[in-house]
Amino acid sequence: MDPALLLGLVLAFGALLAMITLEGASFAALLLPAPMVLVFGGTIAVGIASGTMRDAVVAVKALPRAFRGERRTAQAVIDTIVGFAETARAEGLLALERFVDDEPDPFLKQSLQSIADGTDAEELRLVMEDEIASAAARSRTAARFYSTLGGFAPTVGIIGTVVSLTHVLEKLDEPSTLGPLIAAAFVATLWGLLSANFIWLPIGGRLRRLGELEIERMTVMMEGMLAVQAGSPPHFVGERLRALVSDRRAPRRSRTTSTADETVLES
Structure with a gap:
């Protein structure tokens, strides 16, 4: 689990609470039900209205993932794929079928089964590329939904403030109540x-980043399994896949070595 989102939110709200405390204000004064209902309810409502119900469902399903983080990194799957390459090299592609039931990743599991079934390399690439495109579309949809909410929320807050100020103007004959009413009116803008x-x-930014990492991981899986199917040496499979990972920690290889590895994989 990657705690970046939870840690960031705790620190952000902690900083807000610290400011309120240092200012001598009351946090309870900000917890007014009326503006909070309008801001959160109205923002979510117009967010749903700006897309389709399917977009909203996809976004809700993606929310736990934003807090959980990525299940498996691209670096983590490289050793697994290299192990598949060693098995295929020593025992043949049919031997990969015994790994299918124990593989937790559906994408990698499907590719293992396809290779064991003798699927053509070009057909397998097409299927895997389609899966990657679908995953990318889902990630974009979820990230865009929450980013859209972030765009609507300030405007909805201003609407709440305008509504409250309209109520304040009705109380001009009661000067003693104007201060608290005006303060309460700006709570909507604050929220x-x-x-x-x-x-x-x-949340939108987090889901966008997680989507990028998922596509990177799936791309590593695709290229790795296609290399395994082509019978590439395990060592070169590992080197090739590490070159595809953006945050790799392996030493930078020379251009000559890299070109040689790619030649072996393409053969």
Whole structure:
């Protein structure tokens, strides 16, 4: 589990609480039900209205993933694929079938079964590329939904403030109540800005990044399994896949070695 989102949100709200405490204000004064209902309810409502119900469902399903983080990194699958390459090299492609039931990743599991079944390399690439494209589309949809909420929230907060100020103008004949009413009116704007920058936009950005990492991992799997199917040496499979990982820690290889590895994989 990657705690980046939870850690960031805790620190952000902690900083807000610290400011309120240092200012001598009351946090309870910000927890007004009326503006919070409008800001959160209205923002989610217009977010749903700006897309389709399927977009909203995809976004809700992706929310736990934003807090959990990526299940398996691209680096983590390289050793697994190299192991498949060693098995295929020593025992043949049919031997990969025994790994199918124990493989937790559906994408890798499907490719193992396809290779064991003797699927043509070009057909396998097409199928895997389609799966990657579908995963990328789902990630974009979820990230865009929460980023859209982050765009709507400040405006919805302003609407709440305008509505509250309209009520304030009705109380001009009661000067003693104007101060608290005006202060309460701006709580809606505060929650609009707060929810956008402390909740919706971070979730949208987090899902966008996780989507990029998922596509990278799936691409590593695709290239690795195609190399295994082609009978490439395990050592070169590992080197090739490490070159595809953006945050790899392996030493940089020379251009000559890299070209040689690619030649072996393409043969």
